[in-house]
Amino acid sequence: DQQVKQNSPSLSVQEGRISILNCDYTNSMFDYFLWYKKYPAEGPTFLISISSIKDKNEDGRFTVFLNKSAKHLSLHIVPSQPGDSAVYFCAAVGMDSNYQLIWGAGTKLIIKP
Amino acid sequence: DTAVSQTPKYLVTQMGNDKSIKCEQNLGHDTMYWYKQDSKKFLKIMFSYNNKELIINETVPNRFSPKSPDKAHLNLHINSLELGDSAVYFCASKGTNAYQETQYFGPGTRLLVL
Numbered sequence: 001d002q003q004v005k006q007n008s009p010s011l012s013v014q015e016g017r018i019s020i021l022n023c024d025y026t027n028s029m030f031d032y033f034l035w036y037k038k039y040p041a042e043g044p045t046f047l048i049s050i051s052s053i054k055d056k057n058e059d060g061r062f063t064v065f066l067n068k069s070a071k072h073l074s075l076h077i078v079p080s081q082p083g084d085s086a087v088y089f090c091a092a093v094g095m096d097s098n099y100q101l102i103w104g105a106g107t108k109l110i111i112k113p
Numbered sequence: 114d115t116a117v118s119q120t121p122k123y124l125v126t127q128m129g130n131d132k133s134i135k136c137e138q139n140l141g142h143d144t145m146y147w148y149k150q151d152s153k154k155f156l157k158i159m160f161s162y163n164n165k166e167l168i169i170n171e172t173v174p175n176r177f178s179p180k181s182p183d184k185a186h187l188n189l190h191i192n193s194l195e196l197g198d199s200a201v202y203f204c205a206s207k208g209t210n211a212y213q214e215t216q217y218f219g220p221g222t223r224l225l226v227l
Contacts, residue, residue: 032214043117043203043218044156089156093214100169101216103156 003027004092006104014112019077021107023090026071030092034101035064035075038087047088048075077109085111116140119204119219126194127227134189134222136204144168145187146216147179148203156203162187194226 005024013019023033031052036044050057050064050073057064063076077084090104117138126132138145147159160179161169167179176192191198204219 034214036218041220043205043220045218046215049215087154100158100161101156101214106154 002105003030004090004102004104006088006090006107008107009105010108010110012110012112013080015082016079019075019080019084019109019111021075021077021088021090021109023073023075023104024071025073025092025102027092027094027102028068028071030094030102032093033064033066033073034091034093035062036089036091038089038106044089080109080111082111082113085109117204117206117217117219119202119222121222122220123223123225125225125227128194128196130194131190131192132194132224133191134202134204134224136187136189136219138185138204138206138217140206140208140217142206142208142217143184144207145181145184146205146207147187147189148205149173150201150203150221152200159202160187160189191224196226199224199226 003026034049035047037047038044048059048062048064050066055066066073087106087108089106091101093101120135144163146161148156149159150156158171159173162181164184178190180188201221201223203221205216207216
């Protein structure tokens with residue numbers, strides 16, 4: 001049973017446009033959400049996070065939105081750059097998961113020049 | 114300076130062999146993890162160590178044994194390797210100050226069992 005789902009295996013976006021990556025979760029006890037970025041042959045690197053008490057967190061070109069009622073979060077990248085091409089993982093954590101990170105399957109983002 | 118390092122980066126071996134993967138972090142973190150990324154790209158936690166004590170042991174075969182000589186190191190030993198063990202293994206670490214849930218990952222070890 002996947003508690004964190006990223007339903008789009010891949011996403012292709014034109015350079016300069018907005019990239020929107022989506023993530024859904026089923027466990028209402030999650031209280032912290034993170035996005036990681038992964039290049040081929042490298043480990044995941046932390047990108048941005050959001051606490052469940054907030055609905056938005058912004059860091060430069062990256063903004064994460066959280067809709068608790070819909071159990072949905074999204075990562076917005078604007079403007080998209082070629083270096084953003086990577087696999088993006090959504091992860092969630094909470095007391096219910098014993099503070100283990102529960103990971104989505106990832107979305108491969110391809111930025112077209 | 115690499116925050117979380119793993120060696121080797123690539124490991125090709127025969128079925129039935131015993132191998133080890135090493136992990137070191139220089140972040141002063143108290144908690145370290147081993148993950149396995151399967152063929153579907155899911156990251157599955159295998160083990161977690163906090164201050165040299167095992168605190169999570171997911172249902173992995175007992176052929177896998179983590180060993181932590183000190184809190185900066187968490188090594189993974191695998192006995193009697195099987196074809197299905199082929200995967201990418203990631204080490205990660207996490208601080209325990211305040212509400213720190215960010216995990217820092219090593220570059221991964223690509224294990225291929227022939």
